[in-house]
Every structure is written in structure tokens, then in C-alpha cells.
Amino acid sequence: xxxxxxxxxxxxxxxxxxxxxxxxxxxxxxxxxxxxxxxxxxxxxxxxxxxxxxxxxxxxxxxxxxxxxxxxxxxxxxxxxxxxxxxxxxxxxxxxxxxxxxxxxxxxxxxxxxxxxxxxxxxxxxxxxxxxxxxxxxxxxxxxxxxxxxxxxxxxxxxxxxxxxxxxxxxxxxxxxxxxxxxxxxxxxxxxxxxxxxxxxxxxxxxxxxxxxxxxxxxxxxxxxxxxxxxxxxx
Numbered sequence: 001x002x003x004x005x006x007x008x009x010x011x012x013x014x015x016x017x018x019x020x021x022x023x024x025x026x027x028x029x030x031x032x033x034x035x036x037x038x039x040x041x042x043x044x045x046x047x048x049x050x051x052x053x054x055x056x057x058x059x060x061x062x063x064x065x066x067x068x069x070x071x072x073x074x075x076x077x078x079x080x081x082x083x084x085x086x087x088x089x090x091x092x093x094x095x096x097x098x099x100x101x102x103x104x105x106x107x108x109x110x111x112x113x114x115x116x117x118x119x120x121x122x123x124x125x126x127x128x129x130x131x132x133x134x135x136x137x138x139x140x141x142x143x144x145x146x147x148x149x150x151x152x153x154x155x156x157x158x159x160x161x162x163x164x165x166x167x168x169x170x171x172x173x174x175x176x177x178x179x180x181x182x183x184x185x186x187x188x189x190x191x192x193x194x195x196x197x198x199x200x201x202x203x204x205x206x207x208x209x210x211x212x213x214x215x216x217x218x219x220x221x222x223x224x225x226x227x228x229x230x231x232x233x234x235x
Contacts, residue, residue, distance in 0.1 A: 003040075005073070006030065010040050011049060011061070020058030078121045080106070086125035090174050092138040137196045140204050141181050144169045148209045151183070154201035155194060163187070167194070168209045170217045184209075184216055191220045 013029055014021070023037040030037070041059055045051050050062035072080065080103070087099040107118045144151050154164050165187035173180040178195055185192040209216065 006032070006036075007040055007044060010037070011044060014051065014059060014061035017060065020053050020060045022056075022058045026059070074117060077117050078123055081118055081121045082123045082125060085123075089125055090138075091179070092142075092174070094139045095142070137181070137199050137202045138172065138179060140202050141169045141172055144204045145172075145213055147204075148213050150186075150205050150207040150209060152201070152203045152205055153194070153199065156198045156200060158198075162200070166205075166207075167192070168213070168216060170213050170220060182220060184220070186210075191223065 009030060010026065013026055023034045023041070026037045027034045032040075041051055051059050052062055053059040084099040084103045088096040090096060103118060107115045140151070143149075148168075151167050151169060152164070153167050154162065156162050165185055167181075167183035167185050169181050169183045170191075171182040173182065178197060181194045181196065181199075183192060183194060184190070
């Protein structure tokens, strides 16, 4: 690893932490000497990075500082390209277009060498599904989650029984042959999973969630972890 890569790696290590971290810990992570960490921290401070602390006490990167976003390692680029290309195979056309545009922006602002890696990393996702029916629901579900607005839902269960209810979408799961909306169901007073191919109507309202989506997600994940050996409740 050359010095530039080492400096960005050190910044990344500091950015992941909210409390001070010692030079010894950073040295172990970066596989360099403590003396090198001291020198690199001083170099970063000289370049404008708002690092607080000192040798022996620990360092912390003050909040609000953003690393230049286009300094990616080859493996990071491979992950980005593969992920973006996989998103483009999904029936969520709006999200696929956004992934394509994001890659184009990264390529435009990158060096010629990086552009070549983006164009041909040698990695391609395989998604044999050609469905497009779930796209409107997926777009509206993402809108509801962004704005934390309730959804009026018309749904058919596995037996074809119809019901109408109000839900608070909190997560989306994309599979090759189906997509699932995880939500708090006001009718059941609990969390449920809804398959998009069984949704007949999905209307985003102006009604706010009863609680923040982040709080709901944490509660849902915690409850699912407790009963992870059981199938999650579906409708």
C-alpha cells in the first residue's frame, strides 16, 4: 500500500469511530508502526482533516468531515459495479436507472485508469427473472419509507383471500423471483411481510407513521432475531 492509499485508509478507520482511538489500535489495524500512524495523522491534519487528540490519548475525526468520494480501492470498485449492475436487473426501473446514473457519475469524475475498471471489472450478476409488474409498488414503497407516510393496501394472501389495511413500510427485500415489503400492519398491530405480486393496490397517503421508521426497523429486526428459527409472520 502506497502512502496515498494508507492515508485514505487511516481516514476511513477514523471516520468509522465516534470515540477516540489510540495510535496503537490504528497501527494494528493498518499493519504499520505506531510511529507511522503519528506521522500520517500529522500529514492529514496538515491537509485539513479535522483530527483531534494527541499521541498517547487517542484520535478522533470531528463530525462533518467528508472524504473525497472517488478514492476507491480496486476491490471497492468491483463491489460498487457488481452491486449497481445487480440493481439494474431488478424490476424496480427507477432504482435501476439511479444505479446506472450513479456509475456514470463516478466514471466521469474518475481517472482513466478507474474508468477502465468500472467499464470492465470482469464481474456480472445473473438474474433470470424478467418480471416488471412489481416496479410501481416498489417505487411507491421507497417513497413511503423516505417520507414516513402510511400506505393504504389492498392485499391477497396465499389462499387468495382479500383484505384492506393501513401499513407503515420499513424495509424492502429484493429476491430473484419476488420482492417483499416488510411493514408494521395497523390492522394486525404487528409486523408483517407482504409479497408485491399479491398487492392489488398500494396508495401512499399523507398520514405520518406512528413512530419513526428507524425505531420501527430496530424493533422489527430485534423481534425477528428472537424468533429467527421460526418463519416470520406473513399475510
